[in-house]
Structures are given as structure tokens and as C-alpha cells.
Amino acid sequence: MSSTHEVLNQAPPRVDLDEYSTNPALTEAVARHGAGWAAGHLAEVGSLVGQADFQRDAELANTHPPVFAGHDRWGNRVDAVDFHPAYHRISAAAVAHGAHTSCWSEPRPGAHVARAAVFMLFAQVEPGHACPVSMTHAVVPSLRATPELADEWLPRVLSRDYDPELRDPATKSSAVFGMAMTEKQGGSDVRANTTRAVDAGDGTWRLTGHKWFCSAPQSDAFLVLAQTAAGLSCFLVPRVLPGGDRNVFRIQRLKDKLGNRSNASSEIELADTVGRLVGEEGRGVRAIIEMVGQTRLDCVLGSAAGMRQAVAEAAWHTRHRSAFGAPLIDQPAMTAVVADLQLEAEAATWTALRVAAAYDSEDAESVAFRRLATPVAKYWVCKRGPHHAYEALECLGGNGYTEAFPLARRYREQPVMAVWEGSGNVIALDVLRAMAREPETVAAVDREVASALGQHRAFDAHVQATRALIGRVQADPGSAPQQARRVVEALALALQGAVLIREAPAAVADAFVSARLGADRSLEYGALDPGLDLRAIAARA
Incomplete structure (x- = not known):
């Protein structure tokens, strides 16, 4: 090699480190707040996310962002979002290590702190996948408010399996959740939402409207806000209905964002879309x-x-x-x-x-x-x-x-x-x-x-x-x-x-x-x- 191209005085790659044990603030705070029992697992996660191949996956997931496919090659509407395999490897690892719901599935003193630390370690290296991981974690209290939905969905939400294929929920051992709350005209003012829900008389509702931001549209199910006669209400909307038929969930486009490139954010349309009431009608907030x-x-x-x-x-x-x-x-x-x-x-x-x-x-x-x-x-x-x-x-x-x-x-x-x-x-x-x-x-x-x-x-x-x-x-x-x-x-x-x-x-x-x-x-x-x-x-x- 020519001497003019000799590489000197450049820092080596920061890889193959234990990102937990080398972070004194995190290790000390975990111990102080009652989660010292999780130190071994956290060191395992820290070593995983510090590996060169994990960091390479983080780069790939962002340089090859998700792609929306509205129809298959025969013209059938599929509303699919395709991800680079690196994204799925990262998501599978996060779920396997409990970054989503470990504090709910294994409750004990310090469980929320331990789960927070796992979440932070994964998000430190690849933050985009943390969006659906966070939403899956956060739906647990809402689902518990409706026992029949909790019985059906919580075992999948608490699972450490990761299965990104959209199919009949009864055939899946796990589930990832998204949210669809905001609309064009309201943004954070969700009471201005115009999406409507009508009682179908069979224990389900039919939702019609749009959502300006729907996070992680590839998810198995969503919490969605819609108006009923009693006011703003919350609904669980699955992508796939029992039996395997696709619910009406029309992805209009993926947002072209400043950052957070590995995560899919979308606009969607609902048209007589099947949903189930979460909590009480009119008490969506x-x-x-x-x-x-x-x-x-x-x-x-x-x-x-x-x-x-x-x-x-x-x-x-x-x-x-x-x-x-x-x-x-x-x-x-x-x-x-x-x-x-x-x-x-x-x-x-x-x-x-x-x-x-x-x-x-x-x-x-x-x-x-x-x-x-x-x-x-x-x-x-x-x-x-x-x-x-x-x-x-x-x-x-x-x-x-x-x-x-x-x-x-x-x-x-x-x-x-x-x-x-x-x-x-x-x-x-x-x-x-x-x-x-x-x-x-x-x-x-x-x-x-x-x-x-x-x-x-x-x-x-x-x-x-x-x-x-x-x-x-x-x-x-x-x-x-x-x-x-x-x-x-x-x-x-x-x-x-x-x-x-x-x-x-x-x-x-x-x-x-x-x-x-x-x-x-x-x-x-x-x-x-x-x-x-x-x-x-x-x-x-």
C-alpha cells in the first residue's frame, strides 16, 4: 500500500463491548432501584448489542428502510410492509430478551426497572424497532381492562416468540401491537377525531375513517380511537380476522421521515373495519x-x-x-x-x-x-x-x-x-x-x-x-x-x-x-x- 494511504491515528471500531457493564450510570441505577437481580441478564444483553454483527444489523435496518407494497403481482391488495432481514433479527432479539413485556410476564420487585434497562440497551444501538416494542409493552394495562380481550391477546403479547407473518391470530403464539390515534385535522387533539365506529350487534364494531399517523402498520393488532354515539372510544383492530381473512386496513403510504428510518410510520384508511371495544364506550381516553x-x-x-x-x-x-x-x-x-x-x-x-x-x-x-x-x-x-x-x-x-x-x-x-x-x-x-x-x-x-x-x-x-x-x-x-x-x-x-x-x-x-x-x-x-x-x-x- 502506498505510504500516503497508511491509516494512522483513527479510532478503532467501538464494537464487541458489554454495553451494560461499561455504563456505570445504568449499572448503579439498576442496583439502586431494586433490579440488581437482573445484572447477569443485562450483561448478556449488553454483550449482544455491543457485537459488531448486531451493530451492522442496526446500520442495515436503517440504510434499507421498510418498503410498502400495496398490491401483489397479480393485482390483489395486500397492504404489505417489507423489512430488511436485519430489522427482524433485531426485533426478534429484543422480544426474546423481554424488552417488550417482561415486567408484566414476570412481575417482581424491580421488574419495571429491569425491563427499562433492557429496552435502553437495545434502543441505544437501534432505536427504530423500539417503537412497536414499546407499544406492545404499553397495551397491557389497556387490555387488562377488558377481560375477554386480555384472555385472548395477553398470552401472545407476553410471549418471547417473534413471528412477523400476518395470519390467523389463532395460529400464532405471539403478537406485536401498534397504535393509530391521530388524524389530519386534530393531531394531539384526539377529541377532534372523525373516524366513526358503529356497533355491528355481534360483539364487534365497524370503523370507518383515516389515521394520519399509524405506527408500525405491520403489527398484528392496533389500538384505535374512534367516535361512537357515546363519544370517543377505544378499539382493538386486528390486521387478520379469526379464520384468516384480512381485515380492511388500507395503508396509503409510508411517511418519509427525518430519522427513525428503520421503523415504518404510515397513513391508513379504515372502511367497515372490524374492531372490538376496549374498556367502556365513550371512555376512550x-x-x-x-x-x-x-x-x-x-x-x-x-x-x-x-x-x-x-x-x-x-x-x-x-x-x-x-x-x-x-x-x-x-x-x-x-x-x-x-x-x-x-x-x-x-x-x-x-x-x-x-x-x-x-x-x-x-x-x-x-x-x-x-x-x-x-x-x-x-x-x-x-x-x-x-x-x-x-x-x-x-x-x-x-x-x-x-x-x-x-x-x-x-x-x-x-x-x-x-x-x-x-x-x-x-x-x-x-x-x-x-x-x-x-x-x-x-x-x-x-x-x-x-x-x-x-x-x-x-x-x-x-x-x-x-x-x-x-x-x-x-x-x-x-x-x-x-x-x-x-x-x-x-x-x-x-x-x-x-x-x-x-x-x-x-x-x-x-x-x-x-x-x-x-x-x-x-x-x-x-x-x-x-x-x-x-x-x-x-x-x-
């Missing part, structure tokens, strides 16, 4: 409310997983590349950037698993805490993801901006978590709604935050200011929407600070309070107080 909480938490988990991928790739590159006579990671400016990126990832990870732990208990305190903490975390962590991905990408220089490295894909992926399951204003207004209608939720979060008072002056001042802001909003509900985002941001930072002060290493907690709550905090990554232990934080990346 109630039927899906618990599901929404679960999927919003998964958005937090997905964003935190993306942050882990971003900072891990940045740290790997800077440890293996030198400039101006020293490894990049040892140069103070870069040390500060990597430490700050790790700080953000730690705050997201610790907060995500603290909220997941609240789903492991049904006591009044846990229920109240998670009702408010879930949307607060969803708003803040998901919004922090895109800029975090950009800053990590920049650490790789020109390499980071190319599609040959994973951070370009991650940069395009992170915004979707903030849009899914309610974009910023929808989530912020939901926080206000919970505060007004369920004041016990505010008290529960305040008790969580108060548990860390007395150790950092800046944190104590932030909590005092947050309490005052909440008081003003509660005293003047009419002006509350104008301050919704301020309230949620303040609550999120207070919650993250409290969790880190109580649980994380002192170097991490001290840096978070200084960098995110201190009087001289900066708007950009890497502008940290040099008196902090930045090397110790960067070493955790």
Missing part, C-alpha cells in the same frame, strides 16, 4: 391513559439511551485519537466537553430509572409521583437529546458528520422522542392539568425533591424558586399556560438534581448542581467550573 404513561416513559428511556450512545462514541473517539501531542480526552477543553455530555446522560439515566421504579409499586405515593414525574421527564429529557447528539457528533469532527459513523443517524433520531406521545406544549399543558386536578402529584414530587435539601446551596435556592413559581401558577390558573414550559423545566431540573444528589457519585452531583443550577451556568456544553472533578466524570463515559 381513559382506556389509553395508562398506556400513554408507559409510552411516554419509553420516550424518556429512548432519549437517555441515545445520550449514552452519543457520549460513549465521543469518549471512545477522543480516547483513541491524538492531536497536538496528546490524546484528545486528556486535553482540558475536550475533557470538559466529554464530562458535560456524560453529566447530561447521567442525569437522564438516573431520572429515567427513578421514574421507572415508580411503576413497580401501586401505593398512593408511587402513583402520584409517576403521574407528574413522567411528563416532566418526558418534556425535559427528550428536548435535551438533539443538542446533546450534535455536540457529541462534533467531538468526532468530520467523521461524525458522515453516515459511516452512527452519530449522524443518532442526531436525526433524537428529535422524534420529543414529538412522539405529545410534543412539548402538549406535555407541558398535561403537567399543568395534573397539578390542577391532582394536587397530590405536586406534593409527591415535592417530597422527592425535598429529600435532597440541605446539601447544596444552589439546589436549595432552585427548589425555593420552583416552589414559588408553582405557587404563582396555582394562584392564577388563567395565566398558567404562558408559564407552562418554565414550570416544567424548573421541576425537571429539581427532580434531576434531587436524584443525583441522593444517588449518584459526589463528583456527578456536584457538577450537575454547578453546571445546571449554579449562578454562572453556561448555555453550551463544556463550559464547566475547572474546580470540578471533570476527569472522574469523563472516565464514566
